[in-house]
Amino acid sequence: METSEISEAEFQRLAQTIATSIQKILQNVSTLQRMVNQFNTPQDSPDLKKQLHQIMTYTHQLVGDTNNLLRDLDKCKNRHLKIQRDRLVDEFTSAITAFQSVQRKTVDIEKNAVRQARANNVQLSKPPSSKPSFFEDNFITRKSSPPQQMQMQEEIDLQSLEEQERAIRELEENIVGVNEIYKKLGALVHEQGFVVDSIESSVEQTSVYVSQGTENLRKASQYRNKVRKKKLILAGILTGVLLIIILILSISWH
Template identity: 25%
Template sequence: MSFDQLSSMEAGRQRGGGNGGQYSDDPDFQRLSQQLSNKLFKLQGNIANLNRDIGHLGTRQDNARVRERVNDVLEESREMFKDVGEGVKKVQGWDDVTPTQRYQQQKLSRDFQSALTEFQGLQRQALEKEKASVSAARAAVDVASGGGDDSGAGGDGVQLLQQQEQQQELARLAPQDEVDFQEALIIEREDEIRNIEQGVGDLNVLFTQVATMVHQQGEQLDDIAGNVENVRTDTRGADIELRSAARYQRNARSKACCLLLVLSVILTIVLLAVFLG
């Protein structure tokens, strides 16, 4: 078998991840990591837009369009965070990762937790402003309804009383439509508040799950690091012992050579004495 064939087979094993192992260029791992990175990038854009629009709530720039945009982006981002969270958990559970893949795992976890923390803060801001808006709207509706009920008709004559009642009825019809409209808006906003509260709770659970996995992996990495340190210490000790053994062996060989040389000299002298004698 030629060297080129051996190189081709080795490259094929690395690309394929023999025996089920995951290599640094594992296409499934890389594809999933890239998809999660792209979604996190989009979520960062959503967070920037939410930060701007939520700042408009309760100000002169507050309007129905801004509120609708805020709620749409909140809902879209919540679903994306759930999807990304499941992907991050899958990446964290990947078997036989290389150092490069381990770095990608940690980076994705950090980016996910950072983005989710910022998003949860924005959700709470939106929730507070929605509650304040609903409270103010509810108070305004109560005042309007009470004003309509308390206005009485008074007069000395029957004709004057009828005229006042007609004017009061006409004046009450228009505000009542506005009151009904405001009531509908309040109910809609209360539904939005419940959705935000539920979203905050769901994402808190997801954040806890990912953080727990990261913590457990951190403990595993600490164990691996400890084992590596122990192996390095044992290896260093073995190296020292091998060096000592090699030095003793060299000394022994030197002594043997000296002894052999002395014996050779003695033998030579004996032989010369025998032949000359």
């Protein structure tokens, strides 16, 4: 389906919206990075992880919306706006690169935490050693608790692990989504690059024509100089012959 061309005023409105979105993405990335750095510290908590995932989900949606707006800029055909559009593409690419980096870091940390939690759950079923660990102390305490309370706690732990794993899968899907946006941006840059290459080719061809024209002018100038030189020589010869004839006639009269 044909896409309608947009005006320069609409281009500027979209460009401003995109620039604002890029700044918001970068701000969110900075916030997410601080939150990830609090993992496995006294500040770590389920609420921290929940808030982090909420911000990531919102940012992922913002990335998708911004990408769509960026593609809408191509509907404006004014060439003098290309520099502004390319700058926005570069800034957006940098922003989603930073976002994907914090996404991957979060996934790695949370996967390790889930693996460790599952490993600790297996260790709890083994007989305690002479020096019980923190998790084994918890296990001993749990063993002394009523069986119903133990079962409830185990169900809560299992549910918590499953929720973490679902959150990790969602993050991984979002990372795949950002990769798709990378591909779209790459295709967009390639299309624009093809146009630029065509323009550069035209400029080079024009340069060749100019060089050929200059060479032709130089050769014409040389030819003109040779003709002028021949005319001067011929005029000199005719003048000499005329002087000789006058001299001969003058002698004959005397």
